[in-house]
Amino acid sequence: MAEHLEMKKTTPQEFLLALVGGLFAPLVAIILIIVYVMGIQGSLLDAGASEAEDKAVRERIKPFGVALAIDPNAPRVERSGEQVYNEVCGSCHAAGALGSPKFKDAAAWGKRIAQGYDTLLTHAIKGINKMPARGGDPDLTDLEVARGVVYMANAAGAKFEAVLKKEPEPTAEVLARGKAVYASDCAACHDTGVTGAQKLTDTSAWSALIKQGKDHLYKAAIEGSFGGPPRGGNDKLSDADVKAAVDYMVDEAKKAIAATEPAKQAAAPAN
Numbered sequence: 001m002a003e004h005l006e007m008k009k010t011t012p013q014e015f016l017l018a019l020v021g022g023l024f025a026p027l028v029a030i031i032l033i034i035v036y037v038m039g040i041q042g043s044l045l046d047a048g049a050s051e052a053e054d055k056a057v058r059e060r061i062k063p064f065g066v067a068l069a070i071d072p073n074a075p076r077v078e079r080s081g082e083q084v085y086n087e088v089c090g091s092c093h094a095a096g097a098l099g100s101p102k103f104k105d106a107a108a109w110g111k112r113i114a115q116g117y118d119t120l121l122t123h124a125i126k127g128i129n130k131m132p133a134r135g136g137d138p139d140l141t142d143l144e145v146a147r148g149v150v151y152m153a154n155a156a157g158a159k160f161e162a163v164l165k166k167e168p169e170p171t172a173e174v175l176a177r178g179k180a181v182y183a184s185d186c187a188a189c190h191d192t193g194v195t196g197a198q199k200l201t202d203t204s205a206w207s208a209l210i211k212q213g214k215d216h217l218y219k220a221a222i223e224g225s226f227g228g229p230p231r232g233g234n235d236k237l238s239d240a241d242v243k244a245a246v247d248y249m250v251d252e253a254k255k256a257i258a259a260t261e262p263a264k265q266a267a268a269p270a271n
């Protein structure tokens with residue numbers, strides 16, 4: 001019996017080792033296996049979830065993404081007369097809605113064509129009676145409207161060509177005067193863009209302004225426009241001074257716009 005009682009006493013270290021080996025080691029192994037399996041499942045789940053999530057996110061940001069993807073400085077491709085007609089004018093003119101001359105209806109177009117191309121173009125750009133300005137699409141350029149007019153008029157027997165009246169180029173003298181007026185009375189805002197003034201280097205803003213024509217710009221500069229003071233805030237400036245400044249601004253803006261063109265063309269894929 002005594003021998004039996006002489007069983008070796010386990011030391012605390014041995015106890016701990018036994019505990020770790022016999023209890024913790026399997027436990028740790030089990031935990032590792034669980035973690036591993038969960039990891040696999042997790043990654044599978046993740047893949048599915050992230051795909052769905054991705055799609056949801058893409059869906060959510062879509063309007064912004066699309067808006068951001070449009071390069072405001074990208075050269076605008078002017079639509080053909082047929083495209084303009086299909087996209088804008090046809091909504092009335094195809095059926096003769098609101099009393100509009102119907103497409104290909106030579107009788108309806110006859111006396112209108114007789115007014116001459118310039119008058120038709122002016123009416124199409126500015127609107128007349130129930131015919132809305134630019135067919136109701138303010139984004140159409142003058143040239144696009146002209147092409148739309150020509151497309152419809154020629155389909156009814158006219159032989160017009162889509163040309164635009166050219167604004168007379170300012171003389172070097174006017175530009176020099178304009179430059180001086182600009183420096184003293186306009187640059188403070190239009191060089192910096194303060195309070196929303198269109199910087200001369202802002203090619204997209206100026207493309208849009210130029211499209212409105214000099215007459216509009218002269219008037220806006222002389223009378224003031226939203227946030228832009230009349231005569232740049234200097235009532236000593238004559239109309240001619242303000243117009244000269246506008247001429248100079250448009251000239252500078254056109255140079256800036258032209259400067260962006262070669263780069264764009266180089267970037268365009270060759271065909």
Ligand code: HEC
Binds near residue numbers: 115
């Ligand atoms: C909302 C309907 C509508 C749309 C869209 C529309 N038109 Fe018209 N258009 C009319 C009406 C109505 C008239 C007749 C106006 C009148 O002489 O009383 C007319 C007349 C015209 C005339 C003849 C003007 C004249 O002096 O006799 C031209 C040119 C013309 N439209 C061009 C266009 C072009 C180009 C587009 C597209 C860019 C267009 N229209 C889109 C309704 C429309």
Ligand code: HEC
Binds near residue numbers: 188189216228242246
């Ligand atoms: C105090 C600041 C300020 C000064 C000075 C100033 N502008 Fe402006 N200008 C503006 C602002 C702001 C706008 C933008 C208005 C808008 O949103 O259409 C503007 C717009 C314009 C436009 C575009 C009009 C339009 O349809 O939007 C022209 C052209 C213009 N200014 C000419 C001039 C000229 C010429 C002078 C100098 C004689 C001048 N400005 C001086 C603030 C100024």
